[in-house]
Amino acid sequence: MATTSLLPKSIPPIFTNPTSISSTRFGTLPFQNNPADRQPHCPVRTSTVQANAKKKNKWLDPFDTGEDPDMEYGSQYSEGKQSEDPRPPENPDNPYGFLKFPPGFMPEVMSLGLKIRGDVRRCCVVISGGVYENLLFFPTIQLIKDRYPGVQVDVLSSARGKQAFELNKNVRWADVFDPEDDFPEPAEYLDLLGLLKNRYYDMMLSTKLAGAGLLLSQTFTPDHLNLSEAGYNMYHQMTDWLARPGRSVPRQIIPPLKVSISRKLKDVVADKYNKIGVEKGKYIVIHGIQSDSKASMQSRGDTDSLLPLNIWAQITNSIRGVKPVYVIPHEKERENVEEIVGDDTNIIFITTPGQLAAFINDSAGVISTNTAAIQLAIAREKPCVALFGSEEKAKLFLPNIKDSKCIVASSKTGKLVDIDTNAVKNAVQIFEMPLAIA
Numbered sequence: 001m002a003t004t005s006l007l008p009k010s011i012p013p014i015f016t017n018p019t020s021i022s023s024t025r026f027g028t029l030p031f032q033n034n035p036a037d038r039q040p041h042c043p044v045r046t047s048t049v050q051a052n053a054k055k056k057n058k059w060l061d062p063f064d065t066g067e068d069p070d071m072e073y074g075s076q077y078s079e080g081k082q083s084e085d086p087r088p089p090e091n092p093d094n095p096y097g098f099l100k101f102p103p104g105f106m107p108e109v110m111s112l113g114l115k116i117r118g119d120v121r122r123c124c125v126v127i128s129g130g131v132y133e134n135l136l137f138f139p140t141i142q143l144i145k146d147r148y149p150g151v152q153v154d155v156l157s158s159a160r161g162k163q164a165f166e167l168n169k170n171v172r173w174a175d176v177f178d179p180e181d182d183f184p185e186p187a188e189y190l191d192l193l194g195l196l197k198n199r200y201y202d203m204m205l206s207t208k209l210a211g212a213g214l215l216l217s218q219t220f221t222p223d224h225l226n227l228s229e230a231g232y233n234m235y236h237q238m239t240d241w242l243a244r245p246g247r248s249v250p251r252q253i254i255p256p257l258k259v260s261i262s263r264k265l266k267d268v269v270a271d272k273y274n275k276i277g278v279e280k281g282k283y284i285v286i287h288g289i290q291s292d293s294k295a296s297m298q299s300r301g302d303t304d305s306l307l308p309l310n311i312w313a314q315i316t317n318s319i320r321g322v323k324p325v326y327v328i329p330h331e332k333e334r335e336n337v338e339e340i341v342g343d344d345t346n347i348i349f350i351t352t353p354g355q356l357a358a359f360i361n362d363s364a365g366v367i368s369t370n371t372a373a374i375q376l377a378i379a380r381e382k383p384c385v386a387l388f389g390s391e392e393k394a395k396l397f398l399p400n401i402k403d404s405k406c407i408v409a410s411s412k413t414g415k416l417v418d419i420d421t422n423a424v425k426n427a428v429q430i431f432e433m434p435l436a437i438a
Contacts, residue, residue, distance in 0.1 A: 078117055078247060079117070079247045079248040080117075080247070080249060081147070081148070081249055082113055082117065082119040082120070082121075082148055082150065083149065083150075114202060117246075117247070118246065119148065119202070120144075120151050120202045120203045121148075121150065121151060121152065121202055122151070122152050122154070122199060122200060122201045122202055123144055123148070123151050123152070123153050123201060123202065123203045124153075124154050124155075124156065124196060124199070124201045124203075124204045124205070125137070125140075125141070125153060125154070125156070125204075125205045125206070126155075126156045126157075126177070126179055126204070126205070126206035126207065126208070127155060127156070127157045127161060127179075127207050128157075128178075128179045128206075128207045128208035128227075129158070129161060129207070129227075129228060130158065130160045130161055130294070131160055131161060131163060131164050131297045131353045132228070132297060132299040132371070132372050132375070133161065133207075133227075133228055133234070133299070133300065134157055134161040134162075134164040134165070135164050135167075135257065135259075135353065135372055135375050135376070136232060136234060136235070136257070136375070137207070137235060138164075138167075138168055138257050138258065139239070139254055139255050139256060139257055140205075140235055140238060140239050140242065140254075141153055141168060141171065142255045142258070143239060143242055143243060143252055143254055143255060144242060145170050146252055146255070147242060147243070147249075152172045153171050153172060154171065154172055154173045154174070154175070154199065154201075155171050155173070155175070156174075156175050156176075156177040156179070156192075157174065157175075157177070157178075158176065158177075158178040158180070159176050159178070160294060160295075162174045162175075162176055163353055163354065164353045164354075164372075166262075166352070166353070166354035167259040167260055167353060167354055168259070168260065169260045175192070175195070177192055179206065179207075179208045180208065205238065207227065207235065207238070208227075218241065220238065220241065221237070222234075222237065226300065226301060227301075228299050228300040228301030228302075229301040229396075230301065230396065231299075231301060231393075231395075231396025231399070232397050232398065232399050232400075233399065234301070239254050256379075256400065256403075257375060257378070257379045258379055259376060259380065261354070261358050261361055261380075262354075265354050265355060265357075265358045266358050266361070266362070268355065268358070269350075269355050269358040269359050269362070270358075270362065272348055272350075272355075272359075273325065273348060273359065276325070276346050276347065276348060277346070278323050278325055278346055280362045281362065281363070281364055282322055282323065282364060283323045283324070283325045283346070283363055283364060284322050284324045284325065284363060284364055284365050284366065284367060284428075285325060285327060285359060285366040285367070285368070285373065285377075286312060286316060286324050286326045286327060286367055286368070287366065287368040287369070287371055288305065288306055288307055288368045288369030288371045288373065289307065289308075289309055289312060289326065289327075289328065289329075289333065289337070290308045290309065291306065291328070291329050291330060291333055293330040293333075293351075294329075295329035295330065295351035295352075296329050296371060297329075297353060297371045297372035297373070298370065298371050299370060299371075299397065301396075301397075302370045302388075302389070302393055302397065304389045304415065304416050305369045305370040305371060305388075305389070305416065306369055306371075306416075307369055307387065307416060307417070307419075308417065309336055309337060309341060310340055311417065311419070311421065312326070312341065313340055313341045313342075314421045315367065315424050315425065315428075316341065316367075317341070317342070318425055319425075319428060322364050323346050324346065324367070325346040325347070325348055325363075326346065326347045327348055327349075327350050327356065327359070327373070328347055328348070328349055328350075329350075329351055330349075330351075331349055334347055334349070353372055353376065356372065356373060356376060357376045357379075357380065360373065360376050360377050360380055360382055361382070363382065364383070365377070365382055365383035365430070366382055366383075366384040366385070367384070367385045367387070367424070368384065368385075368386060369386075369387045369388070369416065370386065370387070370388055370389075370397055374386045374398070374406070377406070378398070378404045378405075378406055381404070381405065382405065383405040383406070383430050384404075384406045384407075385406070385409060385424060385427045385428060385430065386398060386406055386407070386408045386409070387409050387410075387416065387419055387424065388408060388410040388411070388416070389411050389414055389415055389416040389419075390410055390411060390414045393410070394408040394410050405430065407427045407430050409423045409424045409427050
């Protein structure tokens, strides 16, 4: 198993000779977005490294000079995508249990597909960041599933980021491990290493360089030290590498962000909003109130993405026809909403992206700042009004807005607090329900 990494422009890899890496090598694609993660053997140089350039550590395999141009391959295990062989159905009622193995897994010949065609049966992904960053990694996971049929994808993420995978049916297991924790508990760290070792991964991907050092076989250069500042396409170097064409395999198309909502989630959320007196399809979700709660689900690349309640009151008090429902990330905000917006304000307490997605799915639309609510509304094809501090930020985080039912209202001063509330009120007319703006 090999590994890959994404380094900032000012921190080149150990060896900067851009050689062609063999197509039989796979591995981890970590991004390094924190100068504190710099390895002691990585000197700072004045020269820059070209983005997306392939950099190979020659000390990993001094005899690997790339593909042999004279090598002739047959049709078996050499061309096209890996195949999913038929397998008998699992019997959960068997008292003796049953084996868990990936489709197409044959121990006798498994190394042939891995070495020649580059098969990947098990993949582990380490994702840094919170809910927003993990949501934006969903298209990459779908890309992996499309490129390697039958692959089993596992995820390591922070405790908050793990919540997002309640909405992703392509992930087998999601475990908690924060790659930004510089001093993890030794017992927990060793337990994690043993867990990963026993799962036998063919490929590992990471959005952050975390002590990998010489184990990395592929590195990329992100556009910013803070990876989230690149917006929706913050992982584009990684996806470009994963989508690369192979033998009889065309370049893969990067899919849009999609989420799956379980029936259990829908029932839980329906019970919540029925208790506050709103009906399905007759309310608007208000998300992005100013709060110090970690459940605000804002992006680390846009810290100016929460609005004070007095501005929200100006926007929502003029809406007629549907009920605006304020989503609060913490119960302590309930009193503030009732005091500033009004005692009769509809309020719902939601802290997980799964419940937020289900709540948005049953709504007439969404009005939100740059939080996970906007991405979830677009993923569920709901009308929405997105409030941004500037047009540049809107273009970064919503590059495909023309293909959605979303309208952007941005501030002209670069500060979200200065946004024109009248422009927001006019944008609200995109909702399907007949509204009257006072």
